[in-house]
Amino acid sequence: xxxxxxxxxxxxxxxxxxxxxxxxxxxxxxxxxxxxxxxxxxxxxxxxxxxxxxxxxxxxxxxxxxxxxxxxxxxxxxxxxxxxxxxxxxxxxxxxxxxxxxxxxxxxxxxxxxxxxxxxxxxxxxxxxxxxxxxxxxxxxxxxxxxxxxxxxxxxxxxxxxxxxxxxxxxxxxxxxxxxxxxxxxxxxxxxxxxxxxxxxxxxxxxxxxxxxxxxxxxxxxxxxxxxxxxxxxxxxxxxxxxxxxxxxxxxxxxxxxxxxxxxxxxxxxxxx
Numbered sequence: 073x074x075x076x077x078x079x080x081x082x083x084x085x086x087x088x089x090x091x092x093x094x095x096x097x098x099x100x101x102x103x104x105x106x107x108x109x110x111x112x113x114x115x116x117x118x119x120x121x122x123x124x125x126x127x128x129x130x131x132x133x134x135x136x137x138x139x140x141x142x143x144x145x146x147x148x149x150x151x152x153x154x155x156x157x158x159x160x161x162x163x164x165x166x167x168x169x170x171x172x173x174x175x176x177x178x179x180x181x182x183x184x185x186x187x188x189x190x191x192x193x194x195x196x197x198x199x200x201x202x203x204x205x206x207x208x209x210x211x212x213x214x215x216x217x218x219x220x221x222x223x224x225x226x227x228x229x230x231x232x233x234x235x236x237x238x239x240x241x242x243x244x245x246x247x248x249x250x251x252x253x254x255x256x257x258x259x260x261x262x263x264x265x266x267x268x269x270x271x272x273x274x275x276x277x278x279x280x281x282x283x284x285x286x287x288x289x290x291x292x293x294x295x296x297x298x299x300x301x302x303x304x305x306x307x308x309x310x311x312x313x314x315x316x317x318x319x320x321x322x323x324x325x326x327x328x329x330x331x332x333x334x335x336x337x338x339x340x341x342x343x344x345x
Contacts, residue, residue, distance in 0.1 A: 076122050079140075082133075082163050085156050087142025090134040091164065092117070095125035101339065102196055103165055104173045106132040107157065107180025109202070110218075110272075111258045111265035113139025117177075120324045123332040128339075129169075133160050135183070135268060138261050147267040150275035154186035161187075161194055171196035173339055178202045178297070179268050182277055185308075189283040198288045199335055201323070202297040205277055205304035212273075219269040224262055234258060243322040250325055281307045288312070289338040291331060293319040 077094040092114045104124060106117050114132035121130045136156050137143035144152075165172050171194050176184030181200040188195040206214050222230060238255035239248070258265065281304060288311040292301050298315075305311040314334055319327040 076125055077118065082160055084136065084141070084163075085152075085159055086136045086144040089136065089142070089156070089160055090114070090140035091131055091160070092121065092133075093129070093131040094121055095127070095129040097129055097166070099128055101128040102172050103129040103131055103169055104175060104335075104339070105157075105161065106130065107174065107176040107183050108132065108135065108138070109178030109180060110135070110268040111138060111261040112254065113141075113257050113260070115139070115257055116254060116324050118324075119328040120331055123328045124335065127336065131164060133157070135180070137264055137267055139257070143264055147264075147271060150182070150268075150271040151186060151190075153183050153268065153271065154190060157183055157187050158191050158194060170194055173197050173199070175199040175201070175335065178204055179272055181304075182272060182275065185277070185281055185284050185288075186275075188286055189280050192285050195286055197286050197339065198284070199291060199338065200288060200301070200304070201291045201293070201331075202295070203290065203301040203304040204272065204297065205281075205300040206273075207278060215270070215273040219266045219273055221266050222263065231259065243320075243326070245326055246322045247325075250322075277304070278307065282309060284308055284310075286310065287338075289314065289334070291334055292316055293321075293323050293327075295320045 077092050080091050081088045082091055108114050113134045117132045121132060124130050134141035135153060161172055173196055174184045181203045184198050188198055238251050242251040288308045290301055290305045290311055290313045292298050292313055293316045302313060305313045
């Protein structure tokens, strides 16, 4: 665990929400919240958070049902994940510390945009990475993969594909220890790991993204989500895309300085004013 980040819990609509946080609590910059991908937790953000926490307050909550956050009693509509995040910001940002900035990755990107559409008074700007903007047949194809349901059994073979993805075929340069941490992180969500993805694919982002009025920076690594991210940026009214051809996978471990540099330049420009 990081020496510069600390764990805490906040109350939420479904129980306790785990939050990883660091950086000065009384700085001049608005807090930056980071929303993770499914089915992970906030832990993949650690290298980036350590870099960003040198200059600003950073907080990364675990989405309800993932990481160390309590789960809803049943799969909620996607909009309720955004409502849960809004509730958390109101509880944790601190007096006089809103509006806040938000970084969303994959599922977290659309939670962030939905929250911004609902509460423009609460969110100053967005940084999005890997936006899962899928429509039509492509959406159903991705649903079949990402929202596949699986009952928990005693047979390790149910996890073989994920072991190979994270460990055996891990990205060159990513340590075995970090790869294993990501493998374990995803498995913590079983057997509810598919909930947020299923809710996501029942959601209509093409109707909601045009409602986001704050400035948006889309950081675009060279991977399978590069094209969907560009498509999403086209309907976000105040978006700008920065292509990152040198990054493709394990981006928070292998490119935290690149990401942090782009994020800091964007946020320091006071984009919400």
